[in-house]
Amino acid sequence: MISESLRFEGFDSRSWTNLISLFAPRVVTRLESEGAASDSPELHEDEASGPRAGSLVVVLDDRERVLKAFHTIHGRVTDLDYPGPDGLEDLAARYGARRCVVLREGVMEEIAERVAHRIQRGEDYVAQLLVVARAVRELSESGQLVTWPRPLGDVPIPTAPMVQRALDTVLPDGHAMVMVVWSGATTWTGAVLRRRGGAIDLIAGPDLIARWTGPLGGDWRRDHRVITAAVERAVAPVHLGVFTELTTLRALLRSTDPGSWARAAAVRDVIVHPTPPYVAVALGADAVRAAAQRGARWLGGLEALGQLSPLATYLRGRVAEVASVTATLGFDPLKLLAAYLRRAEDAELEADRAPGRDAVDEGDAVDEGDAGDEGDEGDEGE
16 A cells, blocks of 8 residues: 555655644644753653653553653653552653553563564555554553553554555545645645555655646635646646645634535635545535534424434435445544544643743744634544
8 A cells, every 4th residue: 555665755844844733733842842951861750840741651560560660751750659540641640741551561572473473474564554553452452551541442443455445445546636735825735645556656745746837826726726737747647636725624624513524615615626426425425414413403393303313314324425435444534533633732732821831833833824723623524
């Protein structure tokens, strides 16, 4: 799924950081944060101050005695009192960590052994990563590896063929997909992915896109056609193109309002061009969910119409399952991403409220554009 000869080009530090910040909101804050005041390897509980950052890792023996503990940013932790798996949230708070990982002695060796027995010769990076994820999930379910929080605790781990089928839907072989995000009249970031020979072999950034297109007109609602045509000439036929502004994309990635994606596409706040069938189905299902929710509010008091609710629910679900990436993978990737972004945003707000720290605006930190308002957790399934 990822070529061994992957070409990665056309990004500068600004455009790459901007692209990553869409999916890792705290990356700019981490890049701009100052280093530790001391290089001492010891961290005591009373020295953990300021906003939460990094992870607290605790290694136990078979009697739950602490063999080693360290903070991934501050260093070694001494005299840590392990409260048990139910006290990990408080433990992370005491030592200023955003997450806590507790593992039994020998767990890392067990993971390595399980992975070595299961990886097949010739498997690509994605298939190998899924093998590692399943080994970690097994040890987590057996209690040998405990984490807080557990953002992926209820998410099924797909198999490599499932991911392959989802990729076939999103980006068929011999095609490209493009996303460009604007801030005002300027390009904020962008990326082109090409799949050839069954694997992604090119990831191109906005600098290369600009070289293909030449000067643009400054109106992204017209420029998107120029970009699509230029990518098709230089790379491959475009299967999916997504074009929008930064404020709109950030809001949509966090929106819980059914119909938000369909509404944004209808009023051209987001332009999807070309629009493959699975995207059209997804937008249609989104609109159906929005209409059903409004209808439930309007007709909720009419008891007779409540008998139709199971049928409506079934029909809405069947619409969403047609050519659905969610149905292929077994989970909703956009909803999972939105939940992660909301947690990261909450952590950032908590850090901003910490004494002695000024708030950092993610949108302005590496770009002259505005960050915009951010909504809530997404509910889009494709």
